[in-house]
Amino acid sequence: MVVALRPADVDLVTELADASLANPVMTASGCAASGQELQQFFDVAELGAVVTKSIMRDARSGRATPRMAETPSGMLNSIGLQGPGINAFLARDLPWLLQHDARPIVSIAGSSLGEYAELARRVGNTPGVAAIEVNISCPNVEDRGLVFACDPVQAGRVLSVVRRDTARGVPVFAKLSPDVTSIVDIARSVVEAGADGLVLINTLLGLDIDLATMRPRLGGVTGGLSGPAIRPVALRAVWQVANALPGIPLIGVGGIRTGVDALEFLVAGASAVQVGTAIFNDPHAPVRVLAELRTELAAHGFARARDAVGFANRSAARGVLV
Amino acid sequence: MVVALRPADVDLVTELADASLANPVMTASGCAASGQELQQFFDVAELGAVVTKSIMRDARSGRATPRMAETPSGMLNSIGLQGPGINAFLARDLPWLLQHDARPIVSIAGSSLGEYAELARRVGNTPGVAAIEVNISCPNVEDRGLVFACDPVQAGRVLSVVRRDTARGVPVFAKLSPDVTSIVDIARSVVEAGADGLVLINTLLGLDIDLATMRPRLGGVTGGLSGPAIRPVALRAVWQVANALPGIPLIGVGGIRTGVDALEFLVAGASAVQVGTAIFNDPHAPVRVLAELRTELAAHGFARARDAVGFANRSAARGVLV
Amino acid sequence: MVSTEAMVGRGAVQVDGEVLSNKRVGVYHHLTLVADGIAERTKPGNFVALSVGGATSAHLLRRAFSIYRVRPAGVYGGTVEVVFAAHGPGTQWLADRQPHDAVNVVGPLGRPFALPKEPVACALVGGGYGSAPLFALAEKLRERSCGAHMVLGAATESRLFGALEAKRAAQSVTVTTEDGSVGIKGLVTDPLPGLIARHSIDVVYSCGPMGMLSAVTRVATAHGAWSQTAVEESMACGIGVCMTCVLPVIGDDGVTKMVRSCVEGPVFAGDKVRWDDIGTIPAGTFGAPGMGGH
Amino acid sequence: MVSTEAMVGRGAVQVDGEVLSNKRVGVYHHLTLVADGIAERTKPGNFVALSVGGATSAHLLRRAFSIYRVRPAGVYGGTVEVVFAAHGPGTQWLADRQPHDAVNVVGPLGRPFALPKEPVACALVGGGYGSAPLFALAEKLRERSCGAHMVLGAATESRLFGALEAKRAAQSVTVTTEDGSVGIKGLVTDPLPGLIARHSIDVVYSCGPMGMLSAVTRVATAHGAWSQTAVEESMACGIGVCMTCVLPVIGDDGVTKMVRSCVEGPVFAGDKVRWDDIGTIPAGTFGAPGMGGH
Numbered sequence A, B: 001m002v003v004a005l006r007p008a009d010v011d012l013v014t015e016l017a018d019a020s021l022a023n024p025v026m027t028a029s030g031c032a033a034s035g036q037e038l039q040q041f042f043d044v045a046e047l048g049a050v051v052t053k054s055i056m057r058d059a060r061s062g063r064a065t066p067r068m069a070e071t072p073s074g075m076l077n078s079i080g081l082q083g084p085g086i087n088a089f090l091a092r093d094l095p096w097l098l099q100h101d102a103r104p105i106v107s108i109a110g111s112s113l114g115e116y117a118e119l120a121r122r123v124g125n126t127p128g129v130a131a132i133e134v135n136i137s138c139p140n141v142e143d144r145g146l147v148f149a150c151d152p153v154q155a156g157r158v159l160s161v162v163r164r165d166t167a168r169g170v171p172v173f174a175k176l177s178p179d180v181t182s183i184v185d186i187a188r189s190v191v192e193a194g195a196d197g198l199v200l201i202n203t204l205l206g207l208d209i210d211l212a213t214m215r216p217r218l219g220g221v222t223g224g225l226s227g228p229a230i231r232p233v234a235l236r237a238v239w240q241v242a243n244a245l246p247g248i249p250l251i252g253v254g255g256i257r258t259g260v261d262a263l264e265f266l267v268a269g270a271s272a273v274q275v276g277t278a279i280f281n282d283p284h285a286p287v288r289v290l291a292e293l294r295t296e297l298a299a300h301g302f303a304r305a306r307d308a309v310g311f312a313n314r315s316a317a318r319g320v321l322v
Numbered sequence C, D: 001m002v003s004t005e006a007m008v009g010r011g012a013v014q015v016d017g018e019v020l021s022n023k024r025v026g027v028y029h030h031l032t033l034v035a036d037g038i039a040e041r042t043k044p045g046n047f048v049a050l051s052v053g054g055a056t057s058a059h060l061l062r063r064a065f066s067i068y069r070v071r072p073a074g075v076y077g078g079t080v081e082v083v084f085a086a087h088g089p090g091t092q093w094l095a096d097r098q099p100h101d102a103v104n105v106v107g108p109l110g111r112p113f114a115l116p117k118e119p120v121a122c123a124l125v126g127g128g129y130g131s132a133p134l135f136a137l138a139e140k141l142r143e144r145s146c147g148a149h150m151v152l153g154a155a156t157e158s159r160l161f162g163a164l165e166a167k168r169a170a171q172s173v174t175v176t177t178e179d180g181s182v183g184i185k186g187l188v189t190d191p192l193p194g195l196i197a198r199h200s201i202d203v204v205y206s207c208g209p210m211g212m213l214s215a216v217t218r219v220a221t222a223h224g225a226w227s228q229t230a231v232e233e234s235m236a237c238g239i240g241v242c243m244t245c246v247l248p249v250i251g252d253d254g255v256t257k258m259v260r261s262c263v264e265g266p267v268f269a270g271d272k273v274r275w276d277d278i279g280t281i282p283a284g285t286f287g288a289p290g291m292g293g294h
């Protein structure tokens, strides 16, 4: 299957429900703020999309510090969704992205169905928003603080209100947590509720102990594990959901650091990928991954990025060992 | 709290329900076979216990190769519980351990309640067995192949039959999977069903893609993720369960590589630790971790290993920042 | 407070650096990297973020170091120098680097020390390796005809950095050590009030452990001087995108915000930092109290 | 099949090795490590497992390499030599090692080549770096007055290892390359039947890619010779504790078992290995078919 192909000739366009992106590489929510800080390293307009830090209705101070701990090939964070609230975001951050020709995917987070609906109405009807990503890894204040993402019913409810209140033509993606017994069950539920696609995965719940204080290291006690350490878990989630829900666009995220990693996610079933923690290691990571992905696609004979999507699933289904 | 203490003076004895061990360091199931192969590097009798590879009633050929993939700070395995079956184990492997003065903790695995019961009767009544570890991360052939460890009810049933059929005085430990929405729910259920303690955690489900074949790399498609990469997840599980079920002995496992790691698990609530994947990196890892743990305990002023167990939980409960 | 536009880093580059030299100085390591493009952009108080562990590294996060010195491209290309203590695996790895080894550099990062507009007298207070960024600052102050009086302190002599160099760089030098092994036995805050009074100091710059910065700020404020402090908070990205490095700082509007020390700092007006509340979200902070989620 | 006792490694040690030299040989790297205690225990066909990436490494697993040569403690302490191709991150890291760098060594591991009890004629077939362990084997065979005829093959000349050395070590040397850049154009199996017939070869030893081992075994068996093959399976531990390195091998009882190539191999009687079924659990294998669980 290896055909001589020049990287420059590879068609990188990817289709995510109603959104067509120039290429499949995005930033991961919370790892690129709203794009401004990365502009000194590369032009954010080069990316398929910029996914913004999850925005809530109101301003949030986040959790106490320390907010991070380095772990083997990864890190824990407990930021607690610090942010300025939706008004400031729409007034300041979104316009910046649009002025700079970036494709913004806006991540929203709420602590009640009403908050998600309000965010959907405000964000999902603002011109220029390429898609909405719904971060459901938040506690539901109306249901004993249980995390939406952990319950298929609650997760479905969030997606149904967000889909209802978002303009047609603006795809709504649900971002799922891997900390569940069956990610396929959650995926199915949010898709039935109206999600146009899925983002897999958010961080894994972890903890670190600081022996100097004999206490959990993070101010928030537990935190989210990210980075290459979790890549096999993310890839598994993509593979499982791609097999269970063929045809639903998936965006892979978790430990992606190179073009090889990105291609693995594509062939496992993702139509696009997000680069998160790798940015902290290499601020150029998103554009480097994009360039490397182009080279890898060519080297493996894929004339179009779309042809790689789900390749491993299809060959598995045919029982073919390519 | 730092008191000058000589490592040699630290009392390492740990209590795990009815079992009292000379020290809190063990091998992890499946990472030390039945001890023989490690004897060329160190005397297995030096360890608190040797946990044997999970044994099933019948011989098992395991899964097709490749059975492993290296991942950042970790690895995936899909061994598929290859083993000789309980008869050969009791005839050959267990006697070897006893002859060499090791404390054997025998890990058992079944595909039905009946198999678990049979294994418990055979192993749990053999003199010299220090404890039974029940690996419940197996599909239940009688329940659509659902993994016992993922359902509180099924997990509880396994522990109740094993506890019933194991001799009094031989503690029964349930080894839990982290791939669940609430590990505390599973923990509670198996403890109510009779488990004397818990082993936290088994591997995380992961996947790797081989771009040379464009297929999942492992013969078993998905595999178990282990190694330092997962340590924050294991530590979180220990912390959560220690807080939810105080007084239940816990054995921590997942990515432990150094004495510092081991002490972190102790202060997070584990009474003992297991060293698994680190053995592949360093065949001396279990005794090295033991020696380093002794030094760390002394450096932090713990005269007895037991005093460190749950230290962080207690200081958290008091609201004290030590 | 400063506007967002100003807070967003604009001048940093990422370059493959190469070790030119790596020398022991007391308990510290003085590392010189060839890294083009850093020098031209650097102002006193900026820092660099170095990757550690090489191609096979399990350590993803960069380590932040104050810039000690820079030289624009010459025989070797531009260089940047840092002074650091080896304590964890990342700094240990850096300590082991040999000439020609590769170290990736991102910088210059952060907001530099604000400089006085008038030729006023200044105190520059450094704790341990915290003195490193003060030498370039002293030079800039001299260019503006500001007096530069240095106070260097450490636990013991081997933990002092640059006492000799300070003699060239500053108008006066005061050294303190906690064990009295050299200079005045005590803390940097002991001689500070006298120094401020003696030289009519208007601005006190400081860099060092958080406890020291807090104490220096208290002394400066009590004596009517401005304080500029370079803080050290745990950083995951160093470039403003992750929100890990925050601390509570009072804005011009009087409201406390959790601000990023990597882009809005590391230099802050000392009297705006809520030193005693670091590690908490003080009541009344913009957006507090938060609820779960991560 | 061999009894369990015999299968359990008994003689391996773990030592902090130090690079003595690291040289390019064609496309390969010839690495000499000072590592006391390995030489005395090594037999031809044993391998070592080297840790990669140093103290900050994200690569936990050791890399396995056939032992090329050993020298017991002399001026430098005992040494062990391996020859390897740099392809992934671990071998790339090893390729970058300089004299005095540290590399941790576990070995010698695995079962060595079985030696003939009688002074019979032997063929030693090496593919690429697979020739490395055959030189020490040739020496042992000569000590036993066995004829040693070497066949070395590779894709192209730069991928041949030891063709010159083979002239000293063996009674005859045949070289094949797929592109004909040196020696006979073709595969090692092309000249093999003639060689076996000409020298009345009784045992064919081979080391190289799995496809080659399978083909060599087929030729040897067809011509009535025994075959001893050194296989290369993905290994996580190398010491027999993890069960990753298995392949289907027919036991003395005629039953196929999934056996560990690190302790029951890497050398197997070629005709006992079910080459075509590698990567599967053949029907009828001891304990097959398995069900889930891991």
Ligand SMILES: Cc1cc2nc3c(=O)[nH]c(=O)nc-3n(C[C@H](O)[C@H](O)[C@H](O)COP(=O)(O)OP(=O)(O)OC[C@H]3O[C@@H](n4cnc5c(N)ncnc54)[C@H](O)[C@@H]3O)c2cc1C
Pocket: A069, A070, C047, C061, C062, C063, C064, C065, C066, C067, C082, C083, C084, C085, C086, C087, C088, C089, C090, C091, C092, C129, C132, C231, C232, C233, C234, C235, C236, C266
């Ligand atoms: C703006 C700034 C300037 C600094 N300047 C200097 C300097 O000039 N000389 C010097 O010796 N040190 C300086 N530090 C501290 C230096 O960054 C840490 O000592 C170093 O990151 C520790 O890395 P490690 O691998 O040795 O330790 P580890 O404890 O293994 O580090 C683990 C993680 O925590 C972070 N971390 C640990 N300690 C600190 C700390 N004190 N500050 C910030 N992050 C930390 C690391 O970056 C890493 O991500 C500075 C820090 C900051 C934020």
Ligand SMILES: Cc1cc2nc3c(=O)[nH]c(=O)nc-3n(C[C@H](O)[C@H](O)[C@H](O)COP(=O)(O)OP(=O)(O)OC[C@H]3O[C@@H](n4cnc5c(N)ncnc54)[C@H](O)[C@@H]3O)c2cc1C
Pocket: B069, B070, D047, D061, D062, D063, D064, D065, D066, D067, D082, D083, D084, D085, D086, D087, D088, D089, D090, D091, D092, D129, D130, D132, D231, D232, D233, D234, D235, D236, D266
């Ligand atoms: C008994 C034995 C003897 C060997 N002798 C030699 C030798 O003399 N010279 C030589 O160049 N190579 C030899 N190999 C192969 C060598 O071990 C691999 O090339 C090496 O492990 C690849 O590591 P990497 O980091 O470059 O590749 P990666 O692909 O990054 O390795 C990833 C993981 O897969 C394993 N792996 C990858 N390829 C192989 C392979 N072919 N065999 C076993 N494990 C593999 C690695 O050990 C590692 O755990 C031998 C292998 C075995 C099992």
Ligand SMILES: Cc1cc2nc3c(=O)[nH]c(=O)nc-3n(C[C@H](O)[C@H](O)[C@H](O)COP(=O)(O)O)c2cc1C
Pocket: A028, A029, A030, A031, A053, A054, A077, A079, A081, A107, A135, A175, A201, A202, A203, A224, A225, A226, A227, A228, A230, A253, A254, A255, A256, A274, A275, A276, A277, A278, C242, C243, C294
């Ligand atoms: C510092 C940090 C902040 C994050 N903030 C968010 C967030 O606001 N919303 C969200 O959906 N995910 C957030 N994430 C999760 C990432 O978007 C991503 O899902 C996860 O980190 C795994 O990808 P990675 O390994 O590439 O980082 C955050 C991750 C990190 C490390």
Ligand SMILES: Cc1cc2nc3c(=O)[nH]c(=O)nc-3n(C[C@H](O)[C@H](O)[C@H](O)COP(=O)(O)O)c2cc1C
Pocket: B028, B029, B030, B031, B053, B054, B077, B079, B081, B107, B135, B175, B201, B202, B203, B224, B225, B226, B227, B228, B230, B253, B254, B255, B256, B274, B275, B276, B277, B278, D242, D243, D294
């Ligand atoms: C190769 C391999 C085989 C394993 N086999 C078993 C097993 O048979 N039974 C079991 O309960 N756990 C098994 N495990 C899981 C380990 O016991 C342990 O729970 C897990 O690897 C996490 O610990 P670690 O990171 O220290 O390896 C295995 C792990 C590995 C890597």
Ligand code: FES
Pocket: C234, C235, C236, C237, C238, C239, C240, C241, C242, C243, C244, C245, C246, C260, C261, C262, C263
């Ligand atoms: S370190 Fe990431 S925002 Fe400051």
Ligand code: FES
Pocket: D234, D235, D236, D237, D238, D239, D240, D241, D242, D243, D244, D245, D246, D260, D261, D262, D263
């Ligand atoms: S490599 Fe672990 S048993 Fe062979």
